[in-house]
Amino acid sequence: MSAPQAPRTFGATATAAEVIDGVDLHGRRAVVTGASSGIGVETVRALASAGADVTLAVRDTEAGVKVAARLESELPHGAGKLTVGQLDLADRSTVAAFVAAWNGPLDILVNNAGVMAPPQLVRTPDGRELQFAVNHLGHFALAAGLHSALAAADGARVVAVSSIGHLFSPVVFDDLDYRFRPYDPWTSYGQSKTANVLFAVGAAERWADDGITANALMPGNIADTSLARHMDMQQVADFIASGELALPPGKTVEQGAATSVLLAASPTVEGITGRYYEDCAEAEPVTERAGAVAGVAPYALDPDNAARLWATSEAFIR
Template sequence: MSIPQAPVGSGFGAASTAEDVIHGQDLSGKVAIVTGGYSGIGLEAARVFAAAGARVIIPARDQEKAQKAIAPFPGLSLETLDLMDPASINGFADRFLTTGQPLHLLVNNAAVMANPLTRDARGYESQFSTNHLGHFQLTARLWPALLKAQGARVVAVSSRGHVFAGVDFEDPNFEHRAYDPRLAYGQSKTANALFAIALDARGKDHGISAFSLHPGGIVTTGLIRHLSSDQIGASGYVDAQGRPIIDPERNMKTIEQGAATTVWCATSRQLDGLGGVYCENCDISNAVPADSTELLGVRPWAMDPASAKRLWGLSERLTGVSIG
């Protein structure tokens, strides 16, 4: 299986916003779930889905914080979910499935980045657990609702961070190697891209397509909370006064611009029949060599179908969950 990893000329670009790409679309009657949809680019994506007519469910661990964040926006409803807790994932999925609703859009957006070594109750490293395994289990458990939609999309929010590392299939949870927060984040973001490839292959005959994406560099969200001020300053994404630099052509985006590719992947008809691809700047990304020094582009280890198949098997074993 080969992935058609090349831009389609969408007409949008790095500076496009979520509102730009959803303009004119009617999502009335559609149901969307957006993990992490109470802050940052997740909230912006959820907001524009709801404004276009969708019923949007936001699962969140911190209910008080999430309720305050979504209160100004009609069409958003809150549910309980902790992606590091398998029982919580199953509980959320069971409650949703009991309603009998189809699920048209599932946006796996929630993430942690570069945090100190933390493990879930199973002993799994927290970035791999939250960013990949939790979403893998959630998607598998919601499979009946995705089937019922008869044309669902699953969007995995990956990152340029995938350039830091592929998946270490021998030691994904840092049990036998020294923990490196950046490598752990890179591994989890590569896993997001590979997950979309494998899921799309399984969903193709059932009207379910999957996509992954890099939203852009955004330093105004809670994702960077584990970075020191020195690390943020050295990133080049803030000025001497610590203010965010906005230059979308150089991957420095506002939240509204950062949410645009998520919304494009979830709704654009330009992606019909092109599932499994990795996107950025509201278009399919270029595939670049492993040693590329390009700022953007998807690296080979994040678009390899054999690795995607291997990751799927590993994820089934680690979670005890499978589709079907």
């Protein structure tokens, strides 16, 4: 009789394909936001390759259709079905329409889409600061709207793509939309990424009885992505030179999607909820934010902060 095999473990260089290898997702349904570029595409590829039917929830449906067609030509026989749905996280009406159009259980929701550090203050049509609106509020509304579909699945998983950028700022509840303080692209990005982690903490608390797990993650420092399309690169260079911004080692897009895929589908994290992961492992607490390139801030896991954010977010999306 052979000894039982130890659970597989993955590290910083693991790819999404390596994480999904041997996982069977046939009969499962997934939604991935921001799935027309970057790690969203690789997340879709991995989940579909394991047999999941995946909806690419994208702002630009024409781009989404092209990505889906390309992936279908590259995926192996027996891969899951790909569909495209329109979703603009800055426009609450499209979130409501996406939710209304969904039928049946949902096994996996990957809140992957995001915007990073536009140099000037931008507000959504309903007056919210863009990064907080897209990165957190739109995803909050989506997950809350799909809650019944997630609860109808057997052990649904919600994955929130956060960032090491959450170390730039806690959620500033008294001025979420920069109406009283000067706009800063990095603290704005930081509080939106902290909100992603706090959402996972809040969902873990509220949805455990429905069999739903929720976790957040840092994908890594990935150069080949459209996330930085709004950024002032000179400002980034100045920020790095000042010592206020430190970057972890670079990753490929395939490596960047690995932790998302781990939390979405790997049996190695079955039942784990309300956590923050990086490099395919649970992150350690950060005790000193200056210059940190890894770890999670205690304020991002604080249950009181999570409860306050949940109540605030519910009020905003009513």
